[in-house]
Amino acid sequence: MTAAGQSQSTGSVAGFVIDSETEEPVPFAYIHLEEINRTGTTDRHGYFKIHNVPEGRYSLYVHRIGYSSKTQRVEIEGGEETNLTLELSPTVLTGESIEVVADADQLGGANLEHASIKVTGAQLRRNLGTTLSETLANQPGFDQRTMGAAPARPVIRGLGDERVLILQDGERTGDVSGASPDHSVTVDPMGADEIEIARGPAALAYGSNAIGGVINVVRNQIANNKPSSINGTATVQGASVNTGISAAGRVSIPKNDFVYNVDVNGRYGDNYRSPSGTIDNSGYLTTNNAVGVSYIRPWGYSGLAASTFISNYGIPPDPEGGHANGVDVEMQKYQVESRSEFLINDHFFKMIESGISYRYYHHSEFESAEIIGTEYKQNSANINLKGTHRSLWFFNDGVVGIWGEFQDYQVLDRFNINANNYSASAFTIQEADFGPLHIEVGARFDAVLAKPDRENPDSRIGHIRQREFYSLASSATAIYNLGAGFSIGSTFLHSFRAPSIEELYSQGPHIAAYSFEIGNPDLDPERGLAKELFVRFRKSNANFELTGYHNGFKNYIYPRNTGRQNIFFPRLNDYQYESVGAEIYGLEGMMEFQLTSNLTLNSSASFTVGRRDVSDDEMESGDFDSDTTPLPMIPPFSFKTGLTYVSGPFQVGANVRHSFKQDRLAEFESVTDAYTLLGANAEYRLNSSGGYLHTFSIQANNILDETYQNHLSRLKDVFPEPGRNISLLYRLYF
Template sequence: MITRRLPAVLAASVLAPIVLQSAQAQQPADTRVLTEIIVTADPIGGRTADELIQPVSVLHGDELARRLAGSIGEILDGLPGVANADFGPGVGRPTVRGQQGSRVVVLDDGLPVADVSGEGVDHAVAIDARGAEQIEIFRGPMTLLYGSGAAGGVVNVRSSRFLPDFAPSSFARLDASYSPNGDDRQVDLQFEHALDEAFGLRGALGLRRSNDFSIKGFQEEDQTEGRRGRLQNSNLSSDTASLTGMFRQDWGHIGLGASRWRTDYGIPEVFDPQRLRGDGSDDFERITADYERIDLRAEILDPLPGFTTLRLKSAWTRFEQQESEFKFNRADGSFREAIVEAEFQNDEFDTRIDLVHAPIAGWQGVLGLQFSDRDFFADDPRGADRGFYVRPNRTRTSALYLVEELRTGFGRLEFGGRIERTASRADDVIGSRVEGVTQEDGSFLPLPEQLDRRRDTPLSLSAGSIIDLDEAHHLRVALTRAQRMPSGEQLYAFGRHAAAGTWEVGNPELDRETYTNFELGIDRHLGRLRYDFTVFYNRADDYIFLASEDDGTGNPVFVNDIGNRAGEGAAADCAPGAGGLCRLRNQLVTNQQADAEFYGAELAGSFQLVEGPVPLTLHVSGDLVRGKLRDGGNLPRITPARAGVGLATRLEGIDMRVDFQRVDRQSRIGEAESTTDGFNLLSLDLAWQLPGTGTDTTLYLRGRNLLDEDGRRHQSFFKDDAPIIGRAFYLGFRTQLGGR
């Protein structure tokens, strides 16, 4: 019943601003404005979210503190147009308007997080957002500013590491929490110390430890026997550390920092000793990753005649990851024989220079240069008969971009352009590695040992306007043409990805994608009623998507560890000791290309029902995205429609908020994809700032999935194997010593 009513709920959410505005007209004028929060990912600088044409959400202060969680996807889940494509608690990748992976660029203080999260659905994003000061989410193509990979959107995680100003005195800030669900322990510590007026240090430490998490019911979608209530192999650990030095003078400032992120997490998989294969063992997949990074930031005032500011951002990164198989011995009940099945390494250098020029005939803008050099390696170290997952490759990208803004009597105009030069070269592969991988479909073979170098010049253009309808309302219109180059995984994959449970086939002949995106939005930013409503249409030519093949019964095709299907020497049941060469345990997926389109709507709004010492605020939200092929059919893993409502108040120093969200059923599915039932999410947040302690200390309690729903996220590749975690409570505190 609730599912059938969801379109009506969305319609009501859309109409709510109009109805509430009518009521607002009968009340005294309220001239309160939104807190001015500068969007740091905007290269022009100094502009708030309200002044940007692109749809952007900003998490800051109490709202960010309320949402902080173990992964960036979990933090952002539920924001308009943004969802979590998780693969168990260890992996939480943001999905923006139905697009994820390499199409959504995650930035660490303005530069890409140079990991391999875009090269596999089971790979975590190498960033700990619990220490963030602000998170900025741009929805829609951002290729003009951040390269062809940002065709779906951008998430910028801004810390305090490179802020030029220091607190009046040294301080330390601690945030710690505990949840009985999974014995989940999280700690984040930050400190700052100014050595003198010109130089200071900032540091941060973070950790997370957990056991397996609790869920509602069985782990697998169609499971009817075995263990209930536990997400097996979902335990995890992670550690982060950073140290940054900042030097400032009248001419500007410069900062140098080093950071490290390490993690070890399991890929949820059902394990039942009664269902072990003939050799008496089963296996679990685990991933360990290590991310090291050095960052340089500088800002110079009045660097050249005609230019007001020069900003330099550079980062050197090394990322390493191993995926291992742990076998279970039924005789003694132990796990043993950790076999490394895949190794990844990514060495990357990224830099960008922004030159903000002085106004010219009223136009204010920025000229930018960007360069990236990426050396990617992936291999299965077990031997030639196992093939490889993604062929090692190197990609170099250089770009020139320009963004200009003109303030007019009716609002603002903005134009921009970017030209990019990309060259990539895949390593040669020895013949034995090629011959060890076979496919029934002859179009997959012969796989050439050598591939030609790829060169291309994608171009992005944008134009938009903000129209001031009155002092409280803006109308935003934007048109963007963006081009995106295929990722390394889409071009060069050919082999088993064990931890993801897939056997993936890329295509070195894929063309670049071209997007034509139109946005229309209206927002109200004054008074008791606030809202932001956006509709969009995105036409994607030559869109690349990961498709499953139908086996003729509506189910996906599965192959063995070297790509054989049933009838090619592979069988569903193994003889003792046969191992993975006869087990059909890998879903066959191919990177295909076709014309597609995305369209949808997003709403976020609030209305202050009661003012005074005990205020009461109503929050509403909703989003809808549709992704389909223009020749017919649906794209896979598109986020279902969602609608939410919440109430927030404050009583005697205690902040309280209750939120309810309905996630609709997704029945518009791609080939060999299954439907996903809808579910409800109820959450609770309490925060109490302790009075009279002499410190800034807050106790908080968070409740998540209070209805203990067995929810499955349709945008997750393996939703049928890993539901959302069950009812969870988090008890924690935040405190700050010094800094005043």
């Protein structure tokens, strides 16, 4: 089709974002057309324009520091430009979001359809940490699995590792962070525009295994919209607890029909300090850089990006755990990706998106300056094709797609693993509205082939052989608008997770993780059934949400600490991968209430219980007095409450976090004592005469220098968590 022909089926949306009280332009507001993931930013005059939008109705999300986020329904007509003036209201509520629809008759399910959590702006900067998990740790239901300052991974409602899928710009990270607690995530949150968390049907577009959720770090390395002028950010951050320094810069340059993006950042941290002293070998040095180019035309866009992630970090020493001097980890990841979008005129499909990516990952664990204990190498490639179609029967616009992945995986240690993994999927996600009721449904079919380099029927762990897995995952969400700011909803998700290569074929020491890992080539797929029920209340002066959830598992796969010393490495315990029936359930809630025009109270709480079935052999051993026992690494009940005072561009707050004693223990786990942490933060925003936005932030954590342990850390019986930390951050928007 010609570009001219295409332009008749597409339009654009443009306009100004202004302050509702002063009617002054609002620069550097983040614009997001959610249904097609198109983004933009207002310029210094508050102006924005998003090109090449297919005909239809969309949710236009606008966010800016110091203002209520706003979602407005817009109608795009082919060949026309839709002009808007969007008014943002100053707010003291960090989570306030205003929903706007075209008319009262449509005030129903449509304005509730985007149920994902978004972490943006001031909230992202205030919680910005060294790792992705530290940045998200204050979200209700979130915890972090740690093993030092750098290796950390998010845990959602007690679910982590392969059950939480981490993406960057919608693509998998290609690392092995889900395989072991000493492995770092190869995503740096410093350069993020926003962080999205999705559950339910929306998660099935990315995988069948994400029963805990999908975390997508949005950096927009491949631009999908052409800005009106050069724009970018520059960031500097410092931390006292480890004499840490971080710096990042980003610039987007439009030139004719092209947009060039450049991202650079680096982090350095020395050994961190705890109340009991400095923790040796806990430092890190990391750099994450990317370049991207996009070609944007009326028919859509096509782009290419290349990125690197290079990190050296330490695992603190454990004289009793196998490495008296600690372990040094050197990690490199190199990635190339391409993404395209094609707009289609007068067809059932109105947009086709395609993507292809390749990643090389290399990870070495040095037990001494010359000796590599364990080495990981992985080549992985992904390909995907997704179509957005017009209304079908009673469904609104929906999505169908296919996805494929290849992994060439090697673990080089005393007992090598060499295997390939092939995955293929087809999925669909559909939405419908019936007055105040909004419904989302999704399904995904997966086929997985795990193929070791050679068959071995006589290995120590069993018959090593090729395994094949097939399954259908499904999900449904219903949200009902009760009016007056109240809504209720429920989500069901039937998940499928094929055993990973590590779970099937591991048979060697992992010194950095204090374990000798033993796979099980006979494992069946893990299947879960997640249920949740929630109630929400959203008004201009208050937000409230309460959620109850239950996840039941057939063949829950986990590495069980047998308590048995390995015969080859007596300082290491055997960790045997097993599958059992299990359940994880709990409650989480959050509340934000405006006490006065300047003062806000916010609170959140999370409670999780995890239990597994006890086998007949375990019962016969006499070590168990019940047919169920606690799962390992389940976070304790915790809550956080705080006050925030806002006056114009100035904001200051204080908070208290309390974690209760965790004495619901799995085998060989130890009690984690209760603790209380005091924190504070402040921020100031300045619009300079040159049209720049400056933000200055200071954050204080563990002000009283409390000694405490994280129950989800394998280091907790050896070292405490970091002590008092003062963090300073400056960010420039231009």
